Amino acid sequence: MMGSDARDVMGLPSAAPKPATPKVQKPKGRGPTGMIREVLDLKYEGAPPISIVAPKFKDKPKLPFKPRQWEETPFANSARKDGLILRHWRRKGDVVNGGAAMPVTPADSNAASEMETDEKAPIAVPDAPWAKYNVKVERPQYTDEQYETHLKGEGWSKEETDYLVDLATEFDLRWIVISDRYDYKPPIQPNISEDSMAITPHPKTRTLEDLKTRYYDLAAKTMVLHNPLSSMSAAEFSAHEKMTKFDGAQETKRKKYVELLFARPKEEKEEEEYYLRELSRIVANQEKLSQDRKALYERLDAAPSSTRDSMAMYTTSQGLTQLMQTLFTQNKNKELERKGEKRRSLLESGEGSSHNQYGLDRSQRQSLSGVGGNARLSTSADLHSAGGARRPLTQQEERKYGVSHPTERLTGGIQFRHERITKAGQAKSAVQTSRIGAALTELKIPPRLIMPTARVVTEYERLIEGIKGLLEVRKVSEKLDGEIRVLLAQKELMEKKERGEDIKEEEGTGEETRNQEDEEEEAEKEGTQNDESKVEEDNEDDNEDDDEDREEKDEEREESDDEANQNDSDNNASEEDADGEVDESAMAAEMQELQEDEEGEAQEQMDGDGEDEDMEDANGERANENDEASSRGSAPPTAKRSASVVSHVSNRSLKRQKR
């Protein structure tokens, strides 16, 4: 029932009426009904649960093709000159690969092998596909005449040359074999065989190089004889070139070295290997190093623009809070990690854990403060604490990583270290930036530092600061020069007027103004004492400038009251000027000493300010006056300012003596 349904579904023809299978006779007298069949089967012997299949041979496979026969096919080889016919098994009706049938004359084939006689001698047997592999070396051809005229070689008879050429052709120029088999005997016995191992002393022992030299010489010459150099093809010419360039002596020398190399002991070989290994290691490392450096430069080039952009984000208060939050969360994560680490290290050792604890606290504090303060600090602290858990950084490493231990809180916000490189060279205005650049080029310092380490950059910053100051001062001095010129012009005008009026009055007023001036100057000096002292110490170069200024100043002082106000600012300017033109190169060296001296001087000047200075100044002024009176045009450098310089220097020398 089910089977026929399935057949309908599958669309198969209905099964042929089955032969009536004999129903398995149920054994009679089975046990009581109501028991499960399997159990019954166990109890009573039922039919065995296996089917017995009568042994039957496997059907002959029905192949979808007709078997083709093999047949022994004769074939010839065109590389052979004797027309040998061999036979191999081929499929009947197969086209022989190689295709081209080689015509063999019946006479040939008959003579070739007698075995063919009982077969129908094939008129044309196929050629073997292997014939094309029969490649032979071209033998240098020469006649007796040619030999006599061109090809004679030193120590070589024609017979021996012929023998050599034969051998070279025979062994296809395998020189190692040729020299092995070379066994020429002078033609005393006419029929010598090349290979006979008869032990007769060789008339001449020819080395491999001898043979090669002779053969190449001969071959090159015959090449030219048959085909002059001018009409040779490129390949031929290069072959000719190679043969004429062969140097037997060089080869012999090379062989000697090879022999030495072959016989060298193991130690030498190992040593060489070691050196080669080292070399390759160094080369590999160098590549890596240069790559690293390149990558670093690329980064530095690209960095400023991107960081400036990113910095812009944090200029607003909103941005700052955002930054703070991100940093805070980062820190928290880090903290969690640390705690995990701490637990681990606690298990490991108590000592290490305490150290770690400290590191944790510190980093926590610093990274928190780092939001408003210095990110660099926090990262370096992290580094330090992380490293501290394992090993403390050495002095050198601290310098390398820019670790600093500031005692007070740093201000200035987050910054990258590399920013300092470009930041230093920049000023508020583009004009000034370009001026700084000009000054740097004058000093022969490249705008981008070659090796911007932390130390170099610090120095660089100092230099730039110096330049900035210098520029500032120069600006002011230029301005003042201009003003002075204007005032001089005014003065001349006024003098012309006054000459006509009272001259006596002039003196009295002059005295007054002078006193007034002095007082003012003294007050100022106290304020700018530090600066002045610097000037006095370092600026010998600038003294001339200073003096000029002084002259001008002094001249002015003799002028009218109106100029008194002006003088004040003039003095200031000149002082500033001097201050600015500090020699940068000497700066660092003198800094320490300066600071000490400054302190001392300030003290001293406080003490004797009232008496000494007044006196000095007065004297100086008077002298100055006298001089002025005597010779106006060429004012000597003993100006009031110079005097004060002298006094300071003497003070200092005194102090030094005391020490």
Place this chain on the structure above:
Amino acid sequence: MATGQASTKPPDATEYGGDEISALVLDPGYATTRAGFAGEDVPKSVLPSHYGIIPTISGGKQLFGDNSIHTPLPGISISNYMSREGTVEDWETAANLWEYAITSRLTNAKPGPLATNGLNDVENQEMEMEGIEAQEKPLRDNPLLMTETGWNAGRDRERGIEIAMENWGCPAYWLARNGVLASFASGKSSALVVDIGASTISVTPVHDGLILKKGVMRSPLAGNFVSQQLRLMFSQSQPPIPLTPHYLIVSKTPVDAGTPSQATLRSFAPNTEPDPSFRHFQEERVLTEFKESVVTVWPGPGRLSGHNQQGGTNMDIARQHPGKPFEMPDGWNQMFPALDRYRPIEALFDPKMALSDASNPAPHQSQTIGALIQSSLAQVDVDIRPALLSAVVVTGGSSLYQGLTDRLSQELQVMYPGTRVRISASGNAVERKFGSWIGGSILASLGTFHQMWISRKEYEEQGAGIVEKRCK
């Protein structure tokens, strides 16, 4: 259910360069003579080169093959057609034995024509025999490739082609050096072939499929030498170890190690006992068994007679190595200590360790394997020495001693520390034993070899001397 599709396609001949022309390869050696069809991987017909002679009224009947020469027939004597040099000595017997080797296993004897099969014999034999003779020759369809040693020279080279062409009617013939073939068998065209056979151990430098004659070196320190060492060892031990071959044993009872054997020996009626050479030959078989199962090469480092790094002698170390028991055919058995296992073969590397007596002088240092390789390389151009050392092919039945290739490798490393030494020896015992035959099988089945054969026509035109000209 179409099966066997693959078999209907012939292999593409160009794929492996093979083109079989039902050539035969015949490789005679001192211990065995190998013959088979080219293109197969093992020789089908392997016969001992020893043959038996039974005296008959007409002179003597020759017996060939393992099936007949081990029977202790009355008066049977054993000889070998090969000389101890590895070259054919007795050409007449050689031709018979070779023909037997070929026809018994490979080609079958051709059913002769009715005229000559003996059934229709007539008194006057004036029939035309020309064509018939050609037909009944055993190898008229098969080109034959024969092998020879590297030092075979002169007339000996020509005898082979004469037999092949005149007696067997071969259409083509070739004579190849067995060193070259052994290197082909291991897939190399340039190699330093170390062939350790039964009678000789030879070193053959092969360059581009050609031997370098000046570099061919040989010495007799091979399998037979080891047997001789064993005989000396047995006779010199206290008490002497008896060596009784199998054929003498009728029955035996097991005995304890080292105690005399209890065996009934066969007795021969007067004038029916075999020749002493038969006994010697049978003893050799026992020794072969001993060599195969007990003898081992000292694994190094250094030589057996040398000292190790700790200062002790290697002999002391060897004494601690495990021994191996061996039972003689008569039931006598003993545990052979390790030193006895190393000792017989050590002379191949170190002549100082050789056992000797008056008739068996100790070998010379220059006969050891290392010295042979050294002198062989010295004869070869320095440019190819490293290449040869990196392709040392070890072949031959006697190279199958346990640990021999390892030891050889060590020795060569010591001798040539600055060069890479690489030994290539097949792990398969059959390939090692039949190395040169396998190479011949490869060569003779190559399509490109067709143009090399010396054809019958060439032989008829130029005579047997053509072998000298063609087979370099």
